[in-house]
Amino acid sequence: MRDQGLGSWTVRRRRMSPTKAALVQAERTVSYAELDTLATRAAYGLRYRGVGRGDRVAYLGLNSIELVVAMLGAAKLGAVFVPLNTRLAPPETAYILTDSEPALLCWTTGFERVAESPEVAATGVPRLLVADQVGGLGLTELLSDDEMPLDEPVGHDDLFMIQYTSGTTGRPKGVQLTHGNIVWNCYNLLVDVDVCSDEVALVTAPLFHTAALNQVLFPILLKGGTSLVEARFDPARAIELIEKHGVTLLFGVTSMYLAIAQAPGWAAADLRTVRSALGGGAPLPQALLEIFAARGLPIIQGYGLTEASPGVTSLRPPDARRKLGSAGTPCFFTDMRIVGSDLAEVAVGEAGEVIVQGPHVTPGYWRNQEATRDAFVEDGWLRTGDLATLDEEGYVRIVDRVKDMYISGGENIYPAEVESVIYTHPAVAECAVVGVPDEHWGEVGQAVVVLRAQHTITETDLLGHLDGKLARYKIPKYVMFVPELPHNASGKVVKHRVRKMVAR
Numbered sequence: 135m136r137d138q139g140l141g142s143w144t145v146r147r148r149r150m151s152p153t154k155a156a157l158v159q160a161e162r163t164v165s166y167a168e169l170d171t172l173a174t175r176a177a178y179g180l181r182y183r184g185v186g187r188g189d190r191v192a193y194l195g196l197n198s199i200e201l202v203v204a205m206l207g208a209a210k211l212g213a214v215f216v217p218l219n220t221r222l223a224p225p226e227t228a229y230i231l232t233d234s235e236p237a238l239l240c241w242t243t244g245f246e247r248v249a250e251s252p253e254v255a256a257t258g259v260p261r262l263l264v265a266d267q268v269g270g271l272g273l274t275e276l277l278s279d280d281e282m283p284l285d286e287p288v289g290h291d292d293l294f295m296i297q298y299t300s301g302t303t304g305r306p307k308g309v310q311l312t313h314g315n316i317v318w319n320c321y322n323l324l325v326d327v328d329v330c331s332d333e334v335a336l337v338t339a340p341l342f343h344t345a346a347l348n349q350v351l352f353p354i355l356l357k358g359g360t361s362l363v364e365a366r367f368d369p370a371r372a373i374e375l376i377e378k379h380g381v382t383l384l385f386g387v388t389s390m391y392l393a394i395a396q397a398p399g400w401a402a403a404d405l406r407t408v409r410s411a412l413g414g415g416a417p418l419p420q421a422l423l424e425i426f427a428a429r430g431l432p433i434i435q436g437y438g439l440t441e442a443s444p445g446v447t448s449l450r451p452p453d454a455r456r457k458l459g460s461a462g463t464p465c466f467f468t469d470m471r472i473v474g475s476d477l478a479e480v481a482v483g484e485a486g487e488v489i490v491q492g493p494h495v496t497p498g499y500w501r502n503q504e505a506t507r508d509a510f511v512e513d514g515w516l517r518t519g520d521l522a523t524l525d526e527e528g529y530v531r532i533v534d535r536v537k538d539m540y541i542s543g544g545e546n547i548y549p550a551e552v553e554s555v556i557y558t559h560p561a562v563a564e565c566a567v568v569g570v571p572d573e574h575w576g577e578v579g580q581a582v583v584v585l586r587a588q589h590t591i592t593e594t595d596l597l598g599h600l601d602g603k604l605a606r607y608k609i610p611k612y613v614m615f616v617p618e619l620p621h622n623a624s625g626k627v628v629k630h631r632v633r634k635m636v637a638r
Contacts, residue, residue, distance in 0.1 A: 139288035139313035141177070141209030143355055144170035151331070151358045157199050158379070159363045164199055166358070169206070171281055176207025178278035183262070185237045187212035187286070190296065192231060192259070194218040194249055195242035196365040197341050200265040200273050202351070204240055205295075207276075209313075212288045213237075215295045216308075217342035221622070224251035226306075230298050231257040234308060234500065240264040240276065290314025296500050297344055297440050308500030309440045311344075318493040319443035320353045322465035326448040327383075327410050327434065333359030334407075335383040336375055338367040339390065339625065344444040345414050349436075350385045359383075367625075369393040373403045380407040387415030387625040388422065391433065392564060395425050396586065405431055410451075414438055415626050419557035420459050427455060437461035437532050439518055441509070443494040446470060446518075447530050459554075460529045461522070468492040470530070472522050477511060480524075485533050485546070488522050489515040521548065538629055540569025540577040545607050547579060549629075552600075552608055556581060559599045561589035564619055566632045567610055579610030580636050584619055 135142055144166065147156070152167035164172070185191055191208040193215065195201055201217070208215045216234045218227060227248050231239065241249040242265040248254060249261055264276045294313045298306040323329070335354045339346035354361050362375055367390055375381055386394070391413065394400060411426065413433040426433050432454035438444030447470065449462030464470040472486040473479055480486035495516050498506035509517055521533040533539075534548040541547070549567035556565045564584040569577040585591060593613040600609045620631040 136285050136287040137210070138290060139209055139212070139292060140294055140316060140352070141173070141206055141211070141284075141286075141288060143352075144173050144206055145283065147355065147358055154358055155360045156355065157202060157361055157363055159199050159365075162199065169203070172203045172273070172277065173206035173210060174281055174284055175277040175279070176203050176273065177210040177284050178280040179276040180207055180211055180213065180238065182278060183238055183260075185211060185213050188214065188293070189238075190214045190216050190234050190236035192216040192218055192234065192236040192239045193241070193342075194220065194227070194239065194245050195265065196220060196244070197337060197346075197363050198242070198265065198365060199363060200242065201341055202363070203273060204264065204276065209288070209294060210284045210286060212286050212292060214293045217295070217297065217347075219298065219342055219622075220245065220340070222248070224248050224253040227251075228253035228257050230306065230308075231259050234296055235259075238262055288313060290317060297342070299440055307502055307505050309344075309496050310498060310500050311348075311443055311496060315443045315494050315496060316348050316352055318467055319348050319445055320356050322445050322467050322494060323349055323353050323448075324357070325466040326436075326445075326450055327353075327412070329353050329357050329359065329383070329410075331358040333357060333383050334379055334381050335359060335361050335385075336364070336372060336381045337361050337385075338364045338372060339385055339387065344440045345387075345438070346385060348443055349412060349414070349438075349445060350383070354383070367393075369397040370399055373397060373399045376408060377404050382407055383410045383412070384408060385412040385414070387413070388418050389564065389621060389625040389627075391418065391422055391426065395422065396563065405429060410434060412436060414444070418459075419554045421554070421557045423458050427458065432458070435459070435461050437488075437520075437522075437530060439520070441496045441516055441518070442468075442490055442492070443496070445494070446488070446490050449529075453529075457529050459531065460525075461532050462530060463528055464530075465492075467494065471515070472524055472530075482526055483523055485521045485523050485548070487536060488518040488520045488530075488532075490518060491515045535629075538568075540579070542569070542572070542577050542579070542607055543575045547577075547608055549579070552579060552581070552604060552610065555600055555603050556583065556596070558603070559591070559596060561585050561591040562596075563587075564627075566619055566627045566629065568629060568633050568636060570612070570636055572611070578612070579608070580612045580614065581610040582614045582616055582619065582632055582635060584616060 296308040572578040
């Protein structure tokens with residue numbers, strides 16, 4: 135085949151396991167043979183609308199079979215898929231469309247407010263309503279009747295996707311990911327996690343972010359397993375699906391695993407089929423890891439970022455209990471260093487910035503030479519902006535984002551460390567710690583806390599709980615109780631919005 139890219143995977147899977155269920159959503163099941171046919175018809179549909187090699191195809195919609203079909207159809211043409219964050223406001227979506235200049239915006243019902251907004255209309259991007267989000271396979275406006283196999287010359291260096299960063303610190307940047315980036319990321323994951331052809335994976339994190347797509351959907355597709363695609367994450371529904379379908383693989387971020395552990399059905403849930411629970415997005419609190427470990431389900435912590443497709447490190451199952459809370463060691467095809475501001479490697483136990491190199495690392499940001507130049511140092515090493523330490527055995531512990539660290543009385547404070555201890559209080563459902571100005575110390579900590587239902591606690595009680603568990607200078611000076619924290623669509627707490635809450 136001339137097509138060595140991800141669009142060819144449906145063909146390769148079809149000839150190996152044509153009748154096997156590839157995707158399941160609600161009551162609909164799509165086999166690998168059907169998936170290849172649908173993706174081919176989508177490719178022709180895109181071609182007849184003027185989409186060709188290198189053209190961008192934007193997609194606005196929740197997790198669905200339709201999204202996967204449109205994405206693989208674009209890949210078969212050598213086009214570039216641009217999945218849009220469904221939680222963005224019209225001006226934010228318009229910014230991404232202006233930046234990526236897609237040849238077509240495919241969108242689904244439920245997103246009229248954005249897709250038909252004046253801001254999006256002003257971009258001039260052609261729009262196509264492709265699917266009814268209520269159920270059943272839509273795409274009637276996109277699918278062609280043509281089913282002749284396509285074999286475009288697509289290589290590993292060709293661009294497959296532009297994934298826009300969460301924008302937690304400002305305007306989102308378009309991370310370019312090649313076909314090869316994602317292939318190598320899949321190899322890394324399959325070396326670390328014993329993904330089998332009988333895998334049943336629950337895909338509830340949004341597919342417009344890199345973790346659910348590249349750590350779950352594509353590795354499962356490569357191995358010939360089945361992906362249960364859920365439009366949105368619901369903790370009670372997740373437990374129900376685990377039991378109903380015998381789910382073997384999970385992925386979640388902190389807020390998702392917290393919600394599952396707090397769901398009414400958690401105590402009685404039958405989790406015996408789950409072989410792997412993958413965690414990422416941000417360091418998981420020690421208390422949460424222990425809750426799952428107590429159920430015989432250690433969460434396989436990993437560290438990554440969109441720019442690395444995303445996997446960088448993994449804590450493998452044999453070390454899950456011994457190194458609980460660590461992010462593990464670098465993946466097989468990954469090189470990583472922890473360095474100071476002079477780019478020299480730091481000593482054991484000392485915090486420094488993570489820099490990464492490997493075939494899964496992005497070639498740069500879309501049409502942003504300045505950001506690309508700033509992100510890379512000597513010989514193609516990517517600066518991640520994340521702080522970490524190494525222990526004597528070479529295991530990584532992610533400390534925090536460089537930008538989230540604050541300095542109090544000359545001491546570096548890493549909010550993630552403080553948050554991990556706050557989570558040990560039984561009344562705390564979720565928390566975030568930020569630095570706030572202080573005349574005497576420069577900055578001090580402000581904890582913003584969401585309490586569990588039916589729980590009450592005072593600021594004095596919570597700070598007293600931290601006394602003796604953290605050095606005095608690390609204990610926040612203030613506590614604010616709120617009904618909820620701001621999250622982005624991948625479930626991460628958005629720290630700059632927390633700072634705005636505090637400032638108000």
